[in-house]
Amino acid sequence: WSFVCVLSSINVLHYDKWKNTDAVETMVCFLDAVLTEFIDKLEEYRDSDNRDHRQTFMFMERAYNFAKSNRALGLGVLGWHSLLQSKRHAFDSQEAYDLNSEIFREIKQRSYKASEELAEKFGEPEVLKGYGRRNATLNAIAPTTSSAFILGQVSQGIEPIWSNVYVKDIAKIKTTIKNPFLEELFEEKGMNTPEVWRSVRDNDGSVQHLEFLTEQEKDVFKTYAEIDQMAIIYQAANRQNHIDQGQSINLLVHPDMPIKEINKIHITAWKLGLKSLYYQHSMNAAQKFKQKKECVSCEA
Numbered sequence: 001w002s003f004v005c006v007l008s009s010i011n012v013l014h015y016d017k018w019k020n021t022d023a024v025e026t027m028v029c030f031l032d033a034v035l036t037e038f039i040d041k042l043e044e045y046r047d048s049d050n051r052d053h054r055q056t057f058m059f060m061e062r063a064y065n066f067a068k069s070n071r072a073l074g075l076g077v078l079g080w081h082s083l084l085q086s087k088r089h090a091f092d093s094q095e096a097y098d099l100n101s102e103i104f105r106e107i108k109q110r111s112y113k114a115s116e117e118l119a120e121k122f123g124e125p126e127v128l129k130g131y132g133r134r135n136a137t138l139n140a141i142a143p144t145t146s147s148a149f150i151l152g153q154v155s156q157g158i159e160p161i162w163s164n165v166y167v168k169d170i171a172k173i174k175t176t177i178k179n180p181f182l183e184e185l186f187e188e189k190g191m192n193t194p195e196v197w198r199s200v201r202d203n204d205g206s207v208q209h210l211e212f213l214t215e216q217e218k219d220v221f222k223t224y225a226e227i228d229q230m231a232i233i234y235q236a237a238n239r240q241n242h243i244d245q246g247q248s249i250n251l252l253v254h255p256d257m258p259i260k261e262i263n264k265i266h267i268t269a270w271k272l273g274l275k276s277l278y279y280q281h282s283m284n285a286a287q288k289f290k291q292k293k294e295c296v297s298c299e300a
Contacts, residue, residue: 002062005072005245006031006038007142012103013079013086013154019103024075024110025117031073032118032134039067069126074140074245075111077103078147079154081161085181090219091160092231097238104139104242111138140245143278153177157248158236160224163205165197182207182221189213224252224281229265237272246275255282 008031010023018024042064045057057064066072081091089095112133119134127136141158148156149168155161164179178197186192191212203209207221229251236249249269253262262280269277 001066001069003072004038004063004067005074005137005140006035007074007076007140009076009078009142009144009147009157010107011079011151011154012077013082013152015083015103019106022110024107025114027075028073028111028114028135028138029118031075032071032115035067035071035073039064070128070136071125071134072137072245073111073115073135074142075107075138076141076144076157077107078144078151078157080158081155082181085161085179085220088217088220090216091222091227092235093219097235100235100239101242104239108139108242108244137244139243141243141247141249143248153180158239159250160222160227160232162224164207164221164223165201165205179221185213185217185221225254229253230268233265233269233272233274236269236274240273240275248278249274249276250279250281251277252281 008027010018010027042057042060045053045060046064048054048057084091084096084099087095087099089099115133115135115138119128119132122134124131124134125136128134144157148154161179164182166177167174168177182200183192186196189212196210199210200207204225205223206226207213208218208226210218213221232249232251236247240247251265253265266277
């Protein structure tokens with residue numbers, strides 16, 4: 001066997017629009033259909049008179065065997081932090097934890113139901129004979145950098161946003177992307193001005209220095225580097241109960257964070273049942289220098 005999984009992500013920014021529909025079931029049927037096409041195409045190569053096609057099947061035979069026997073799918077999400085900000089929930093708030101459980105419980109229940117219905121119509125694969133399901137796995141949180149941008153510049157996967165304003169290279173032009181939910185808040189306060197946005201940009205996309213925002217609003221619009229990384233672990237563990245595969249979980253640690261603290265994060269993730277961690281990001285040299293410079297200037 002060579003592991004094969006068909007992945008896709010549903011945009012949870014619009015959760016309130018699709019939560020009472022068959023959107024999840026439709027996604028599962030779509031992914032299963034993609035897997036069927038993959039298997040059928042390889043069987044065509046296997047049975048072909050064309051030598052190159054048969055050779056292609058030989059290279060893909062282990063992947064074919066796994067796909068045929070397990071029919072593994074991985075339906076995940078993107079836009080998680082965008083959803084929280086649209087509702088004005090801080091990333092580590094109790095409201096966020098409650099919504100986290102609700103969404104992933106809903107996705108799991110609906111995806112399992114869809115797999116059971118598919119098994120009734122089209123049968124069970126080899127490893128699931130007698131279990132009443134068509135797919136060995138159904139849920140996974142994949143990296144979604146490109147998908148998140150295409151689907152409205154929403155936040156990636158289950159990650160916090162990196163910055164409330166940034167410059168994006170698109171084809172032959174560069175364009176400034178602003179956080180639409182922060183822009184909405186600025187508009188409400190009559191502070192949606194170029195000067196304010198320049199201030200946010202000059203502070204690495206942070207709003208923590210803006211005196212016209214409340215503490216709760218500052219919490220809502222914290223960036224990746226400003227959110228306690230342990231909160232990311234706890235939140236991931238909270239949703240892992242409803243995910244049969246793993247999650248793409250990235251961490252952003254300060255370059256001066258003690259090794260003991262980094263180790264604590266990893267051990268906690270393991271103890272709470274997370275199956276893996278993905279990238280560990282850090283600040284670049286310019287950000288670190290700027291932070292040190294500002295700290296010195298604030299000293300009494």
